[in-house]
Amino acid sequence: MGISSRRSKIGNGFTVFLLVILGMMMAFPFYYTLIQSIKPSEELFQFPPRLYVIRPTGEHYTELFQLMSNMWVPFSRYLFNTLFISIVGTLLHVLLAGMAAYPLAKHKFPGKDALFALILLGLMFVGQVTFLPTFIIIAKLNLLNTYWAYLLPSIGASLGLFLMKQFIEQLPNALLEAARIDGENEWGIYYKIVLPNIKPAALTVFIFQFVNIWNGLSKELVYDEQLKVVKVALEQISSSNLYARMGSGMAGSVLLMLPPIIIFILTQKNVVTTMTYAGIKE
Amino acid sequence: MLKKNGFGIIRYFKRYKTSWLMMLPYLIFFFVFTVLPVVLSVILSFTDYDMVQKPIFIGFENYFQVFLNDEFFVVALKNTLIFSVILGPASYVICFLIAWMINELKPLARSLVTALFYIPTIVGAAGWGVWRLIFSSDQYGLINGFLMKLGFVSEPIGWLTDEAYIMTVLIIVQLWMSMGISFLTFIAGFQNVDPTLYEAGMMDGVKNRFQELWYITAPSMANQMIFGAVMQIVNCFAVGEVSAILAGLPSTGYAGETIVTHIMDYGNLRFEFGYACAMGVILVAMMQFFRKITTWLIAKIGH
Numbered sequence: 001m002g003i004s005s006r007r008s009k010i011g012n013g014f015t016v017f018l019l020v021i022l023g024m025m026m027a028f029p030f031y032y033t034l035i036q037s038i039k040p041s042e043e044l045f046q047f048p049p050r051l052y053v054i055r056p057t058g059e060h061y062t063e064l065f066q067l068m069s070n071m072w073v074p075f076s077r078y079l080f081n082t083l084f085i086s087i088v089g090t091l092l093h094v095l096l097a098g099m100a101a102y103p104l105a106k107h108k109f110p111g112k113d114a115l116f117a118l119i120l121l122g123l124m125f126v127g128q129v130t131f132l133p134t135f136i137i138i139a140k141l142n143l144l145n146t147y148w149a150y151l152l153p154s155i156g157a158s159l160g161l162f163l164m165k166q167f168i169e170q171l172p173n174a175l176l177e178a179a180r181i182d183g184e185n186e187w188g189i190y191y192k193i194v195l196p197n198i199k200p201a202a203l204t205v206f207i208f209q210f211v212n213i214w215n216g217l218s219k220e221l222v223y224d225e226q227l228k229v230v231k232v233a234l235e236q237i238s239s240s241n242l243y244a245r246m247g248s249g250m251a252g253s254v255l256l257m258l259p260p261i262i263i264f265i266l267t268q269k270n271v272v273t274t275m276t277y278a279g280i281k282e
Numbered sequence: 283m284l285k286k287n288g289f290g291i292i293r294y295f296k297r298y299k300t301s302w303l304m305m306l307p308y309l310i311f312f313f314v315f316t317v318l319p320v321v322l323s324v325i326l327s328f329t330d331y332d333m334v335q336k337p338i339f340i341g342f343e344n345y346f347q348v349f350l351n352d353e354f355f356v357v358a359l360k361n362t363l364i365f366s367v368i369l370g371p372a373s374y375v376i377c378f379l380i381a382w383m384i385n386e387l388k389p390l391a392r393s394l395v396t397a398l399f400y401i402p403t404i405v406g407a408a409g410w411g412v413w414r415l416i417f418s419s420d421q422y423g424l425i426n427g428f429l430m431k432l433g434f435v436s437e438p439i440g441w442l443t444d445e446a447y448i449m450t451v452l453i454i455v456q457l458w459m460s461m462g463i464s465f466l467t468f469i470a471g472f473q474n475v476d477p478t479l480y481e482a483g484m485m486d487g488v489k490n491r492f493q494e495l496w497y498i499t500a501p502s503m504a505n506q507m508i509f510g511a512v513m514q515i516v517n518c519f520a521v522g523e524v525s526a527i528l529a530g531l532p533s534t535g536y537a538g539e540t541i542v543t544h545i546m547d548y549g550n551l552r553f554e555f556g557y558a559c560a561m562g563v564i565l566v567a568m569m570q571f572f573r574k575i576t577t578w579l580i581a582k583i584g585h
Contacts, residue, residue, distance in 0.1 A: 015383045015386075018383065019380070019383055019384070019387075019395060022399075023395060023398050023399075026402060029402070029409060029412045029413065029416070029458065030401075030409075030412075032415070032416065032424070033409075033411070033412040036412070036415060044422075045422055047427055047430075047431075048421075048427035048428055048430065048431040049422060049424050049427040096307045096308040099304050099305070100304060103300070103302075103304045103305055107301040109297075109298040109301050109302075110294070110298075115305075118317070119312070121570070122312065122316045123512055123513075123516065124515070124516055124569045124570065124573065125316050125317070125319065125320050126516055126520055128522060128542060129516075129519070129542065129562065129565055129566065130316075130320060130323070130562065131545075131546075131549075132319075132323070132545060132549040132550075132555065132558050132559065132562060133318070133320070133322040133559065133562070134315060134319045135549075136322065136326075136333065136555065137318060137319060137322065139333065152311065152315060153315040155308075155311040155315070156310075156311030156312040156314065156315040157315075158312070158316060161308065161312075185300075186300045186304065187300075187304070190304065207404075208463070211406070214406070215406030215408075216406075231407055231408075249411055250412065250415075252408075252411075253408045253409070253412060256408035257409065260405055260406075261404070261405065264397065264401060264404055265397060268393055268396065268397060269393075271466060272396070272469055273470070274470075275463075275466050275467045275470035275471075276470040276471070276473070276474045278467055278506065279506045279508065279509055280505055280509045280512065280577075281505055281508075
């Protein structure tokens with residue numbers, strides 16, 4: 001017997017009603033972004049602003065691409081920078097954090113609990129809080145204005161390691177023992193047994209990390225136009241003149257939103273599976 | 283045991299070589315880019331430092347200045363506490379309740395709603411532009427347009443420029459984009475509660491869904507709730523970029539100042555790194571303090 005069959009009909013109706021209202025509130029900014037990006041200019045400056053579009057147009061997207069191709073640095077360069085940093089940074093993090101998560105989850109060694117406590121503490125030391133000392137460290141390492149300035153700080157984040165460690169912990173020990181009896185060493189066990197079995201966690205960490213890097217690339221660390229990323233370039237376009245560029249700014253927002261949204265929708269099931277194991281015990 | 287001879291540490295690493303070798307590459311990055319920044323903050327917070335000259339040790343001077351001589355730190359602290367003590371728990375409870383409501387929907391509807399509530403968190407900076415249009419300070423702004431059309435106001439309101447409204451707008455935007463990861467944790471937590479507990483609860487006299495939530499569901503997902511809380515605390519205390527982008531840095535009359543924007547102000551604009559680091563240390567200490575309290579509270583509910 002399902003739980004829901006015992007529920008009152010009124011309660012269920014109310015739940016659905018509330019969810020629809022809240023859902024509409026959550027979705028509205030996306031709707032408005034999209035609408036504003038396909039309104040022709042004369043509709044953008046109508047009073048009062050309309051919530052729908054009468055004559056949809058792609059002109060702002062064309063304008064955006066024109067603006068971008070007229071920039072001193074070709075847009076493809078920004079795109080390459082962004083993708084390169086996001087993908088390489090994410091892969092390195094998943095690979096290294098996954099390798100560290102295995103001994104933390106399954107090996108026994110003195111000092112393990114203290115190390116894990118430190119990593120838990122590290123969950124709070126996020127980039128938004130430690131950006132200043134990170135800037136100083138990057139500067140002292142002579143890495144300002146290089147790809148590394150974007151890349152390196154994200155690799156040592158705590159969250160990915162934490163999620164993978166929790167996930168590996170629930171893998172059955174028998175699986176690992178069997179491999180050990182077959183003569184595999186720990187590295188072999190990691191690559192042949194652990195890695196294939198932590199796909200949901202690795203994908204989850206991949207999306208969290210990708211989104212973090214995609215959104216978090218700071219403009220303080222890199223000032224060379226050649227090395228800047230799409231987010232910073234678009235900010236420069238739209239902040240130069242909010243009104244003249246309102247349409248193309250919104251078109252840029254739509255384009256910038258798409259990759260994280262697509263990746264999340266594709267990996268959602270894995271994310272939920274992973275979060276099942278994400279509890280912190282006290 | 284390890285200290286029996288002088289080579290204790292060497293013996294230790296010999297014995298656990300594989301474990302440490304596997305962790306080493308990650309740990310290097312972890313220590314340099316996650317731990318070291320905090321350690322460095324603590325050290326520099328006792329100095330006067332501008333990155334050009336060598337740091338000069340000045341004891342607790344920065345901390346005295348922060349608490350006694352910086353009127354805008356008080357504003358920043360107040361706003362940060364509004365985000366963390368009022369908005370944070372509110373958003374946490376809303377996340378929890380929504381996750382609970384979604385739990386009983388059909389899988390397709392459930393993933394649709396999950397995406398809807400989670401996606402604002404991941405679009406990040408790309409989502410802020412539209413809020414600038416919604417709360418724009420002239421008649422083309424969505425809110426102003428409607429208020430004026432309906433005759434509630436005759437002049438457009440400076441939502442992002444008027445001291446009286448900045449925080450309200452920031453709270454709305456922050457709420458919209460902060461459901462994120464703790465929400466996902468709850469979704470997963472609810473799906474994982476052992477169904478037999480509900481049957482047992484019914485026998486024990488659990489009458490309605492609220493009692494069920496309080497006596498059965500919440501205690502059995504206490505660990506997830508702690509993780510959600512930690513994530514929420516991080517989110518709330520780290521509010522800053524949204525204020526800088528929407529209201530400007532500094533915002534009108536420092537009305538939207540948070541500790542993070544105050545650090546940006548002193549670090550990125552005035553190059554008073556020692557002072558900015560002292561504020562960073564205070565921020566991290568506050569986060570840790572709230573984490574302890576919250577964890578303790580949730581653990582209590584769990585038993």
